[in-house]
Each structure stands twice: as structure tokens, then as C-alpha cells.
Amino acid sequence: MHFGFTPTQEQLRAEVKAFCEQELTPEAAAEFASGVGPGPAAKEFYRKLGAKGWLTVSWPRKYGGLDGSHTDQLIVSDELEYQGVKSNRVGSSMAGPTILLCGGEETKAEWLPKIAAGGIEFALGYTEPDAGSDLAALDIRAVEDGDDYVINGSKIFNTATHYADYHWLGARTDPNAPKHKGVSLFIVDLTSPGITIKPLWVLSGQRTNVVYYDNVRVPKRNLVGEKNRGFYHIATALDFERMFPCGGIRRDFHRVVATARETTTNGRPQGKDPLVRQAIAEFAAELEVAELLSYQMAWLVDNGTVPTKEASMNKTYVTELEGRLGDLAMHIFGPRFMLREGSKWAQAEGAGAWNYLSSYVSCIYGGTNEIQRNIIATRGLGLPR
Amino acid sequence: MDFGLSPEQDILKTTARDFFAEQAPTTLLREMRNQRPPYPADLWKKMADLGWMAIAIPEKYGGVGGSIHDLMVLVEEMGRAAFPGPLFTSLIGGIAIDILGSEKQKAELLPPIAAGKAVASLAILEPSLSMGADGIALTASHSAGGYSLSGTKLFVSDVEAADYLVVAARTGEGSGEDGISAILVNVKSAGSRLSVTRLDTVPVEDYYEVVFDGVVVGESAVLGQAGQAWNGLNRVAQIAAVAKCVDMVGAGQRMVETAVAHAKERVQFGRPIGSFQAIQHHCANAATAVDSARLIANKAVWMLNEGMECTKIVSMAKSFGADSHRRVTQLTHQVTGGVGLIIEHDLPMFTYRALASELLFGTPAEHRELVAQELGL
Numbered sequence: 150m151h152f153g154f155t156p157t158q159e160q161l162r163a164e165v166k167a168f169c170e171q172e173l174t175p176e177a178a179a180e181f182a183s184g185v186g187p188g189p190a191a192k193e194f195y196r197k198l199g200a201k202g203w204l205t206v207s208w209p210r211k212y213g214g215l216d217g218s219h220t221d222q223l224i225v226s227d228e229l230e231y232q233g234v235k236s237n238r239v240g241s242s243m244a245g246p247t248i249l250l251c252g253g254e255e256t257k258a259e260w261l262p263k264i265a266a267g268g269i270e271f272a273l274g275y276t277e278p279d280a281g282s283d284l285a286a287l288d289i290r291a292v293e294d295g296d297d298y299v300i301n302g303s304k305i306f307n308t309a310t311h312y313a314d315y316h317w318l319g320a321r322t323d324p325n326a327p328k329h330k331g332v333s334l335f336i337v338d339l340t341s342p343g344i345t346i347k348p349l350w351v352l353s354g355q356r357t358n359v360v361y362y363d364n365v366r367v368p369k370r371n372l373v374g375e376k377n378r379g380f381y382h383i384a385t386a387l388d389f390e391r392m393f394p395c396g397g398i399r400r401d402f403h404r405v406v407a408t409a410r411e412t413t414t415n416g417r418p419q420g421k422d423p424l425v426r427q428a429i430a431e432f433a434a435e436l437e438v439a440e441l442l443s444y445q446m447a448w449l450v451d452n453g454t455v456p457t458k459e460a461s462m463n464k465t466y467v468t469e470l471e472g473r474l475g476d477l478a479m480h481i482f483g484p485r486f487m488l489r490e491g492s493k494w495a496q497a498e499g500a501g502a503w504n505y506l507s508s509y510v511s512c513i514y515g516g517t518n519e520i521q522r523n524i525i526a527t528r529g530l531g532l533p534r
Numbered sequence: 535m536d537f538g539l540s541p542e543q544d545i546l547k548t549t550a551r552d553f554f555a556e557q558a559p560t561t562l563l564r565e566m567r568n569q570r571p572p573y574p575a576d577l578w579k580k581m582a583d584l585g586w587m588a589i590a591i592p593e594k595y596g597g598v599g600g601s602i603h604d605l606m607v608l609v610e611e612m613g614r615a616a617f618p619g620p621l622f623t624s625l626i627g628g629i630a631i632d633i634l635g636s637e638k639q640k641a642e643l644l645p646p647i648a649a650g651k652a653v654a655s656l657a658i659l660e661p662s663l664s665m666g667a668d669g670i671a672l673t674a675s676h677s678a679g680g681y682s683l684s685g686t687k688l689f690v691s692d693v694e695a696a697d698y699l700v701v702a703a704r705t706g707e708g709s710g711e712d713g714i715s716a717i718l719v720n721v722k723s724a725g726s727r728l729s730v731t732r733l734d735t736v737p738v739e740d741y742y743e744v745v746f747d748g749v750v751v752g753e754s755a756v757l758g759q760a761g762q763a764w765n766g767l768n769r770v771a772q773i774a775a776v777a778k779c780v781d782m783v784g785a786g787q788r789m790v791e792t793a794v795a796h797a798k799e800r801v802q803f804g805r806p807i808g809s810f811q812a813i814q815h816h817c818a819n820a821a822t823a824v825d826s827a828r829l830i831a832n833k834a835v836w837m838l839n840e841g842m843e844c845t846k847i848v849s850m851a852k853s854f855g856a857d858s859h860r861r862v863t864q865l866t867h868q869v870t871g872g873v874g875l876i877i878e879h880d881l882p883m884f885t886y887r888a889l890a891s892e893l894l895f896g897t898p899a900e901h902r903e904l905v906a907q908e909l910g911l
Contacts, residue, residue, distance in 0.1 A: 150538065150603060150836050151535055151536040152535060153535070154535070220535060406910075406911070410910065420911035423903075427903070427906070429909060430849075430850075430901075430902035430906045431853065431857075433846075433850060433909060434850035434851070434853055434854035434902075437847070437854075438829055438830050438854060441829035441830060441833060442825075445537050445829060448536070448537050458821075459825075461818075462821075462822045462825060462826075519815070521818075522814065522818035523814055523815075523818075525817075525818035525821060529818070529821065530790075530821060532798065533798065533805075533808055533809040
């Protein structure tokens with residue numbers, strides 16, 4: 150048992166920190182904080198990260214990675230999140246790993262280096278109006294026609310489609326097969342004729358989208374993995390999505406603690422209030438656990454395990470922890486919790502309401518926390534379906 | 535990072551798990567709760583033969599020379615088996631003497647403890663119920679040739695089975711951490727000025743009130759330097775607190791397995807109740823609570839083992855572990871329903887034991903206060 154980082158890993162974290170201090174411009178930082186996705190400055194920052202290999206540390210060098218471990222990747226992502234950078238990109242943390250695991254050599258050679266370089270981004274194309282938690286019920290149709298598939302239907306809650314280059318699309322290719330066995334995965338150029346993207350704003354100020362497909366033609370070679378095995382490829386990738394870096398939560402927690410130390414109520418620093426002390430200490434332990442769950446995930450993957458139960462525990466725990474950070478900040482800030490960053494009376498750089506509200510989002514996306522608990526119970530504990 | 539055990543520790547874990555399953559079935563454990571002393575003598579001897587009381591005692595004092603981590607591997611299996619009696623007390627008592635005693639004292643006291651022929655029990659907590667140095671009020675006043683101890687200790691474990699008490703006492707004028715000594719009291723020869731009363735608790739383990747009314751000991755009864763014992767006592771208390779965390783993890787794991795097995799077998803409405811989402815989520819939440827508590831407990835074990843400064847991690851682990859364990863207890867009872875409430879069922883043994891693990895060596899609130907101090911609040 151060993152819970153420390155190696156000197157090389159400590160150095161890696163320090164390098165990432167120094168890099169952000171040097172390269173993360175105010176414009177890029179503002180774009181990351183905006184909730185509408187990266188603009189030109191943030192995209193430029195991603196290309197710089199790509200040039201360092203930090204988007205895809207654990208990938209083989211021939212595809213633009215560093216041949217590093219998942220633990221190293223998590224260290225990089227963790228520090229990036231602490232610095233305010235959104236580290237979980239769809240291309241590098243979901244589409245890419247799925248291509249690595251399930252894609253043919255041609256697909257790998259075509260897409261992986263571009264993802265690693267940070268020049269292109271993907272958007273997830275899973276959820277539909279009638280296929281949320283029941284993902285296998287997705288109904289957008291892809292029909293073979295010559296060298297192409299022709300796709301018709303619609304998607305909802307497809308975040309990132311408005312700024313990404315490609316859609317990582319799950320579509321039904323065999324309507325007569327059992328529902329898990331008739332889905333395939335496609336890479337679709339989001340500028341293809343017939344695609345319409347409409348914004349959908351959620352309560353936390355983040356943008357997601359509705360996407361309509363009207364006779365969109367996709368070349369056959371853009372099918373990823375095996376035809377009709379897409380649902381299984383998706384399930385594998387979801388285990389990777391749930392390696393949650395906690396750097397952003399840790400940074401905001403530090404801000405909340407500093408606020409408690411510095412703010413005086415009725416002549417007494419809030420940090421001297423026993424209830425505040427108890428609440429902060431409780432959160433500190435929970436945050437420690439969240440980080441250990443994430444690093445345990447990385448360690449399991451590094452040791453050749455595909456974690457399922459652990460991935461679901463990690464997702465559930467971290468997203469609910471985000472909400473509890475909101476509870477804590479609300480307790481300490483009082484009405485000032487509602488203020489946005491930049492407002493005269495805002496505390497802790499606005500680390501209040503927006504984070505709290507975004508936990509409502511994160512407990513739903515990536516498989517609702519109810520679905521995660523079903524996975525823990527059935528796949529992890531062997532309870533009957 | 536490495537979240538796993540060494541091959542030797544895997545063997546220890548398997549040996550301990552098999553031993554408790556064979557030698558200490560739950561039927562026997564229930565009987566043991568009503569026996570004095572609780573163990574059949576042959577069971578204690580078998581454990582001594584396995585070297586368990588010796589596990590963390592250095593080889594030069596007749597021990598096995600294992601690490602704190604090795605000790606914790608055994609403790610997790612004890613928790614899993616809800617194994618009662620003085621083994622836990624003996625392990626912590628041995629560590630206390632190893633940390634606090636002089637070379638001479640260790641050479642004399644540790645070999646019999648390692649061999650299972652003597653048990654020392656730690657006596658720190660007092661009616662103030664404070665785990666801090668300020669909570670120590672028992673006095674040991676110096677007189678010709680020795681000390682006279684007066685005061686009360688509470689929740690001292692397994693005193694009837696113990697040969698020695700390691701007593702935290704004030705020998706100096708100072709307050710706080712200053713002037714606290716660790717004094718060895720021989721229970722069997724202390725005489726009528728030491729009164730020992732078993733506390734009438736719910737059926738957790740054996741805890742006692744020990745009243746010192748001028749108990750006289752010699753100069754050599756002071757472990758280490760007089761007045762300088764607080765740091766050592768605090769480290770022993772930290773190890774004990776983390777051992778309670780690890781015990782709760784072992785117990786919690788068993789409770790989850792018990793609840794899951796029940797949910798697979800129990801049929802209502804024509805289906806196993808484990809197919810109902812409400813039951814599944816209780817099980818998933820309980821499993822997450824145990825796995826989370828294991829991670830933070832293990833990190834504390836590792837830091838203790840490495841000799842790092844670990845006030846914060848110990849207190850995080852103990853407060854988190856206790857709260858998680860209470861949640862596991864509640865959830866697994868909810869899943870097992872009426873049958874889990876019957877005292878012949880395995881679960882109540884764990885439910886009782888949970889109380890002592892959660893509340894001794896620092897309550898969750900006390901530990902959270904320490905974390906707050908460590909965070910600079």
C-alpha cells in the first residue's frame with residue numbers, strides 16, 4: 150500500500166501548474182468559466198496542452214500520447230481543473246479511449262493523433278427525447294445507402310455540439326434486433342448538410358443542445374468498431390468518463406475555507422463558529438475520499454482492470470459532493486451565496502451558487518446517479534435485475 | 535500509488551479470515567458475550583500460537599516485528615468477524631508499552647504480552663470524556679519512593695482480563711500536555727484502593743469504570759520520562775482510533791455482504807427483493823460507504839506506518855468512518871427487515887459493536903474539531 154506520489158509525479162503536477170500560470174490567458178480562463186464552452190482563446194490553450202501531450206498522457210506515443218499511466222493523466226487533469234481548465238474533453242476522455250479499445254487500425258490512425266493534438270473536439274450524441282436513462286432505446290436511424298449511411302432523427306442534451314467539430318453518435322442500424330444489439334457508433338462531421346443545432350439553456354448557465362438530423366449522409370468508414378455493437382462500445386467508454394478529477398472542487402473548497410477564516414459575523418470570525426468548523430471538517434474528509442476514489446480508479450485501470458462498480462461509485466460520490474460544497478458555501482456565505490463572480494459583494498470569487506446549481510446537472514448527466522446505483526447493485530454486488 | 539496489500543499481508547488476511555470463520559462462528563460469539571472470561575482458553579492459545587498478540591511487537595522483545603499496517607490487516611478481519619474480547623485490547627496495550635516504555639521496561643513487559651501471557655489495557659478517558667490532554671485530571675502525586683494515584687477512568691476495556699493498566703495521569707503541576715505521565719498499574723496486586731466496576735452497556739464489549747483511591751506504585755511504574763508522556767499517548771490513541779476505523783471497515787463489509795445475500799434470497803411479491811430498485815440503492819449506498827471509508831482509513835494507516843504527521847488524516851478517517859458506519863448499519867438493517875432485528879441474527883452483534891467503534895477514541899464531532907484546527911480555523 151502506498152498513498153503518495155512519486156517525485157516524478159509531483160514534478161508533473163508542478164509543471165502543469167507552472168504551465169497554466171504562464172499560458173492560461175484571462176480570455177481563456179473566462180471562456181472556461183462561461184458555461185458556453187471554449188471560444189478561440191480556450192481552443193488555443195487546448196492546442197498548447199495537446200502539444201505537451203497532456204490531453205492524452207496514457208495513450209501510446211504513436212497516437213500522440215506519452216505512454217504514461219492513467220494516474221499521470223489524472224494528476225494532469227486534477228491540476229488543470231484546480232487551475233480552472235475543463236479537463237474532461239469528449240475527444241480525449243471518451244471518444245478517443247473507445248477508438249483505442251474498439252476501433253480498427255485505420256480509424257485509430259485517422260482520429261487519435263488529431264484528438265491528442267487538441268485541434269479537434271467531439272460532442273456526445275447519445276441522449277434522445279425518449280432515450281435518457283434507457284439509453285439502449287435510442288431511435289435515431291442510420292440506413293445504408295451506397296458508400297454512406299443516411300441518418301434521420303433527433304438528439305437532445307447533446308452538450309458541446311455547438312462548438313465541437315464532430316458528433317460521437319449512437320444510431321440504430323438494426324431496428325429488428327433486440328434493442329441493445331442494433332446500435333452502432335458513428336463519427337459525424339457537425340457541419341454536414343442536414344444537421345440543425347438549437348440551444349437549450351440549463352439552470353446553471355450552461356448551454357446544451359437539441360440536434361436534428363435530416364437525411365444526413367455519413368461515409369461508411371466513419372462507423373466506429375463493429376456494426377450493431379455500438380451499445381457495448383458506449384458502455385465501455387462510460388467507465389472512462391467517470392474518472393473524476395476533483396481539482397475544481399478542491400479549489401473552491403479552499404476558497405470557502407479562506408472566506409470562513411476572513412469573514413466576521415457578530416464580531417466573531419465565522420471559522421470560530423463550532424457549526425461552521427464541524428461542517429468544514431466534514432467536507433474536508435469527504436473531499437479526501439472523493440480524491441481517493443478517483444485515484445483508485447486510475448490505479449485499477451493502470452493494473453488492467455475495467456472498473457465498473459468503482460466508476461459508478463466515483464461518479465455518484467463526486468457529483469453529490471459538488472452539491473454538498475454548495476450546502477457548505479451557502480451556510481457560510483448567507484445571502485451573498487447568490488452573487489456571481491465580479492459582483493461587488495461576491496465572496497470566494499463567486500464559488501457559490503453556480504457550482505451548487507451545476508451539481509443538479511452533474512447528478513443527471515453521464516448516467517443519472519440512480520442508474521449508477523443500479524450498476525453498483527447489479528454489476529458490483531450481483532443483485533438480480 | 536498502490537491500493538493493494540503485499541503478498542505476505544494477503545496470506546495474513548486469508549489466515550485470519552479462515553481462522554475466525556472456523557474457530558469463532560457467530561453462535562460462539564454470542565455465547566462468549568455472557569462468559570467471564572469471554573474466551574475459551576484454547577482459543578486464546580491458538581491465537582497466541584499464530585503470533586497475533588505479537589504481530590506489531592519488535593522481534594527483540596519476543597514479537598513478530600510486523601508493521602502497523604500488518605496489525606491493521608488483522609484488525610480488519612477481527613472487525614469482519616465481530617470478534618470480541620481482549621485481543622484488540624492486548625494489541626493496543628502492547629503498542630502503548632512499545633511507544634512509551636524504556637528499553638528495560640519493554641524488555642520486561644513486552645515478551646509476556648507477545649506470548650499472550652499478559653494483557654495491558656489503556657486507561658486514558660475520564661468522566662470529562664475529552665480526548666485531549668485537558669481531559670486528564672487523574673493525579674499521581676509523588677511521595678517517597680513512588681506515586682499515589684487518585685481519580686477515575688472510564689470505558690477502560692477488558693480490565694477483568696488484563697494484568698496491567700497503562701494509565702494517563704498528571705504527575706506535574708503543569709496543565710494541558712505538560713506534566714502528563716503514563717503509569718503502569720498492576721491490576722492483580724493493586725489492592726483495595728483500586729476498584730473496578732463493569733459498565734452496564736448495551737451488549738458491546740467489556741468496558742469498565744476504574745476508580746483509583748490512592749493506589750500506590752513505585753518509581754519504576756512510570757513508563758518513559760515522568761511528565762513527558764502526552765505525545766506518546768496521543769500517538770497510541772491515534773493508532774487505536776485508526777484501528778477502530780479499520781475494524782468498522784471489516785464489519786461494514788460483512789454487513790453489506792449479509793444484506794446483499796438476504797436481498798438475493800428473500801422473496802416477496804414473487805421476486806427476490808434485491809430486484810427492487812429501492813433495495814438495490816440501499817445496498818449500493820451501503821457498499822459505497824464501506825468502500826469510501828476503507829480508502830480514507832487505509833490512507834491513515836499508510837501515513838501512520840510511514841511515521842508521518844497524521845493528526846488531520848486520522849481525524850478525517852475516524853469522523854468519516856464512524857458516520858459512514860452508522861449509515862451502513864442503518865441501511866443494512868433496512869434491507870434485512872424484521873429478521874435482521876432478531877438477536878439470534880448476525881446483524882445485531884455488529885450493530886452493538888458499531889457503537890463502541892464509533893464513539894471511543896474520539897467521537898466524530900471531536901475529530902472534526904481537530905480537522906478544523908488543522909485547516910487553520
